[in-house]
Amino acid sequence: MSDFLKAIKQTCELQDKANQVMAGGDWTNLNIDWVSCACAELGESYTWSGYKHWKRQEVNLHQLGIEVIDTYHFMLSMAIEKGVCAESIFKAAFNEVSVKSRETMRALCAENLTKGESGVAVLKTRIKSSIKASLAWALSCDNNPKLLENTAQELMLLASVVGFSDEQFLSNYLVKNCINIYRQKLGDREGKYPRMWIFRGETIEDNQVAEILTKENPALAMDVVALEAALNDALRQFHPQSAAA
Numbered sequence: 001m002s003d004f005l006k007a008i009k010q011t012c013e014l015q016d017k018a019n020q021v022m023a024g025g026d027w028t029n030l031n032i033d034w035v036s037c038a039c040a041e042l043g044e045s046y047t048w049s050g051y052k053h054w055k056r057q058e059v060n061l062h063q064l065g066i067e068v069i070d071t072y073h074f075m076l077s078m079a080i081e082k083g084v085c086a087e088s089i090f091k092a093a094f095n096e097v098s099v100k101s102r103e104t105m106r107a108l109c110a111e112n113l114t115k116g117e118s119g120v121a122v123l124k125t126r127i128k129s130s131i132k133a134s135l136a137w138a139l140s141c142d143n144n145p146k147l148l149e150n151t152a153q154e155l156m157l158l159a160s161v162v163g164f165s166d167e168q169f170l171s172n173y174l175v176k177n178c179i180n181i182y183r184q185k186l187g188d189r190e191g192k193y194p195r196m197w198i199f200r201g202e203t204i205e206d207n208q209v210a211e212i213l214t215k216e217n218p219a220l221a222m223d224v225v226a227l228e229a230a231l232n233d234a235l236r237q238f239h240p241q242s243a244a245a
Helices: 003-023 034-046 061-081 086-093 096-111 117-143 144-160 164-186 206-216 218-222 224-236
Strands: 197-201 203-204
Touching: 003 061, 003 086, 034 061, 034 117, 061 117, 061 144, 061 164, 086 224, 096 117, 117 144, 117 203, 117 206, 144 164, 164 203, 164 206, 164 218, 164 224, 197 206, 197 224, 203 206, 206 218, 206 224, 218 224
Parallel strands: none
Antiparallel strands: 197 203
16 A cells, blocks of 8 residues: 555544544534535635735745645545545545646745745735635535545645645644544543643643654654554653553
């Protein structure tokens, strides 16, 4: 199995687990309006595009990319609800044409950033048109669930416009959802889980621990089982009663 197929499968598994925690085991039968949730996230991504003509704004490429990844949570949920399998999502995102399209977008982003204000202006135009295209796609999914096979491709392509690699997109998603589920698993909702950890002599939040661990060992960001084990080892060192058995 390729690393990317494994990662896509893990995103599907994690999203199902997260939705069970947030909405219950029958979440696929609740008729949740995933498209409205996704459009709201894409709207938030737009706020980082520097679209306002009446004031000077700095484009925040990283935060824009993070909002796009948040959109993936909702559209992936809709895909799972409609019975789209991980293999179909993978095939749509990792065929030769799709991969090449993302490589082209990342190259254009890097090129524009070397050209100062004129390059940024071109990049801003591309970002805005790309967000609009993703909004149109999301809205179309309501009437054509077959389009949900393109969930990873559509949003990874949008993220590539601001320079995100495929690895960055998937690893950011996996780490965030891994932390969220890990917190719930160990009693965060009941107040039994310590979000602040003593880690290597510093008191920091658990998501910062995950950031350090994945920076030191990037493979953890694409393997939630290994990441959870690493988090558990770190938690056990100072708070053994909270760590998973």
